[in-house]
Amino acid sequence: MTPMVKQQRGEATVELILTTALRVYAEQGQQGFTVNAVTAASGVSLGSLYHHFGSFDGVAAALYIRCMGRLFDDMVEALRRSRTARTGIRALVKAYLRFTEEHRDAALFLHASAYSGYLALHAKEIRAVKEAKLAPVIEWMRPRMEKGEIAPVPAALVEVLVIGPACEAARRWLSDTYDLDLAEAERVLPDRIWQALRPG
Known part of the structure; x- marks a missing residue:
């Protein structure tokens, strides 16, 4: 995988996580806004989420x-x-x-x-x-x-x-x-x- 492809995949993952997080918040409210809900809805692993954002x-x-x-x-x-x-x-x-x-x-x-x-x-x-x-x-x-x-x-x-x-x-x-x-x-x-x- 070239560095450019790796970067593009990383950017796509970040976009997916943020888009999904907003949808989860809108649908489930603050109580339902959890790391488990976002990873489940996005299909992104917990490790990948932490890699890109450090924490929830x-x-x-x-x-x-x-x-x-x-x-x-x-x-x-x-x-x-x-x-x-x-x-x-x-x-x-x-x-x-x-x-x-x-x-x-x-x-x-x-x-x-x-x-x-x-x-x-x-x-x-x-x-x-x-x-x-x-x-x-x-x-x-x-x-x-x-x-x-x-x-x-x-x-x-x-x-x-x-x-x-x-x-x-x-x-x-x-x-x-x-x-x-x-x-x-x-x-x-x-x-x-x-x-x-x-x-x-």
């Missing part, structure tokens, strides 16, 4: 990072297509809510797993990736703050103020324990968040 916590962390990355990529792309501060903020919030609706399984894993014990060992890695993914949002906002198009917001609070309300709306919608209409949230929240960021 490593699988969970990799899956969390992947889902988070896709969410932030969608939001950043929405920002980059926007011409004004207002349309950018609105697009950012809408992108978060649309991701939640269109990729429910990934959004569910993100919101339900955020404080789970199996991510604790990888908290620093997850935080580093999140900061890197959030950086383009902050970089997009910074010159607009300097021009007075957006009210000044400390970098540490950008996620809380801009993304936080959409995150909470998504969490409530995903939990099925709140009477929250995601379409209504998409109509209301973007302008309300923009009002909080308007200069003056």
Whole structure:
């Protein structure tokens, strides 16, 4: 087996494990999200899973990072297509809510797993990736703050103020324990968040 073929097989195995892990979580919930369930559903051996991820916590962390990355990529792309501060903020919030609706399984894993014990060992890695993914949002906002198009917001609070309300709306919608209409949230929240960021 050539090194290239070996690498391709390894990448395919990683993809299979992560795809299966998300499906298992979506179908069986946090209680059913176990290494045995993922290996049984994927057909990948326990040894192979540990070879690629080190542990089942490593699988969970990799899956969390992947889902988070896709969410932030969608939001950043929405920002980059926007011409004004207002349309950018609105697009950012809408992108978060649309991701939640269109990729429910990934959004569910993100919101339900955020404080789970199996991510604790990888908290620093997850935080580093999140900061890197959030950086383009902050970089997009910074010159607009300097021009007075957006009210000044400390970098540490950008996620809380801009993304936080959409995150909470998504969490409530995903939990099925709140009477929250995601379409209504998409109509209301973007302008309300923009009002909080308007200069003056």
